[in-house]
Amino acid sequence: MINDGTIIAKASAAGSAAIGLVRLSGEDSIAMVSKFFKAKSGKSLAKQKSHTIHLGTIFNKDTAIDEVLVSLFIAPHSYTGENVVEISCHGSSYIEQEIFQLFIREGAQPAKAGEFTLRAFLNQKMDLIQAEAVADLIASESKAAHEVALNQMRGGYAQQIGLLRQQLLDFASLITLELDFSEEDVAFADRSALTLLLDELQEKIKSLLDSFQYGSVIKKGVPVAIAGKPNAGKSSLLNALLNEERAIVSTIPGTTRDTIEDTLTIDGVQYRFIDTAGLRETEDQIEAVGVAKAKEKVNQSKVLIYLFDQNDTEENEIINAINDFYREGLIIIVVENKIDLATKTDHLAFSQKLKKHLSAKNIAAFTRISTFDKDSVNQLKSVLSDQVEKIGSGGDVVVSNARHYDSLQNALKAVLNIKKGLENELSGDLLSVDINEALGYLGEISGEITNDELLGNIFSKFCIGK
Secondary structure: OOOOOOEEEEOOOOOOEEEEEEEEEOOOHHHHHHOOEEEOOOOOHHHOOOOEEEEEEEEEOOEEEEEEEEEEEOOOOOOOOOOEEEEEEEEOHHHHHHHHHHHHHOOOEEOOOOHHHHHHHHOOOOOHHHHHHHHHHHHOOOHHHHHHHHHHHOOOOHHHHHHHHHHHHHHHHHHHHHHHOHHHOOOOOOHHHHHHHHHHHHHHHHHHHHHHHHHHHHHHOEEEEEEEOOOOOHHHHHHHHHOOOOOOOOOOOOOOOOOEEEEEEEOOEEEEEEEOOOOOOOOOHHHHHHHHHHHHHHHHOOEEEEEEEHHHOOHHHHHHHHHHHOOOOOEEEEEEEOHHHOOOOOHHHHHHHHHHHHHHHOEEEEEEOOOOOHHHHHHHHHHHHHHHHHHOOOOOOOOOOHHHHHHHHHHHHHHHHHHHHHHOOOOHHHHHHHHHHHHHHHHHHHOOOOOHHHHHHHHOOOOOOO
16 A cells, blocks of 8 residues: 655645645655756756755756756655655646656556655654644634644644553553563552543543534534524524525415525624525425435534524424524524514513523523624634534544544443453453453554554545645
């Protein structure tokens, strides 16, 4: 699987642009480029220092391909840990292809998806968490997702996991030593110290697992379903949030029959708002399908904005609807709409009755808006942002990778087994089985324990050229 030759890839986006970038990595990459590059200065590229840029022309025999800038990064002081050359040319797809084919004929091999970063990992320029964070950083579409990926790329929780794993490894070594001297009945590993370490490890793993909920929604965007009766103003709210006429607004009940989705970034977090069909019993088969899809979207969402018009709604209708939708982990925001048209005067009594019956069901917030009032819509945005922020209030370290989450879950089970074994005073050889299992799962996260199948699966998701 691992190619140790010189690899090449177009590292700029497809199509025409101002600048194109062709990247090479490998022991022979500088020598290879030197054969076809003539610097304006007349200096030999092979004799230049690392982290220097040189203006010149790429030639194919006697034919000039393009005037380019060549950047040199000499091993081990490069992204991959190998000699790296980056050729910045004019962003013509023809020019990029000519340069690419020139070095393919010279013996360079087309890079596979993520192969540059794979080489960086194999050459110990980064651990596996940092490598995966590179892909997340490229894919980030919001400030929050960018910050999570950047934190992980800088080390994030890898160092914390690595330190605890090393301490556990030290205990494993001592227990192995005990087994070597089993006939002499000696104890090298302090069981009480091991218990304290396991408590710390358990707490850290639980904290990381708890952060996954937040990390996942940040990475993919927070799904927010807007639900309520027909004519509650759901489509109007979607339009007001997006500040554009995205959904059709009509006084005719049942206008929205399918879900309408669009994204919006609020305080650096991306939200996926879903306008759903009005919830009601109907004989219309098409509308009934829309109602079913609306309920399905609520079940798939992280946040529910339940919208109602007090002039057209009784308290019990809202209470019953919320009770039907409620599930553990769903953030429910109850919103009274059309307050500019309200005819009932006793708003306080109405809202108090709702809060009384719904508080036990973890209603996150209750607010009142008019979709024609920007201030009240902005207030709803603030409420939404505050509620989502609470999910990730456990700390700065956030797990956003499903593979890490799975390994952490398995590691926690192994840690609990070790603790149970200590309580039952199991022998060292039985304890070592669970300890090695925990070490294995923790090592999978950072890449200390890998196989070709795992690496292939991870790096296949990268873009080519990175």
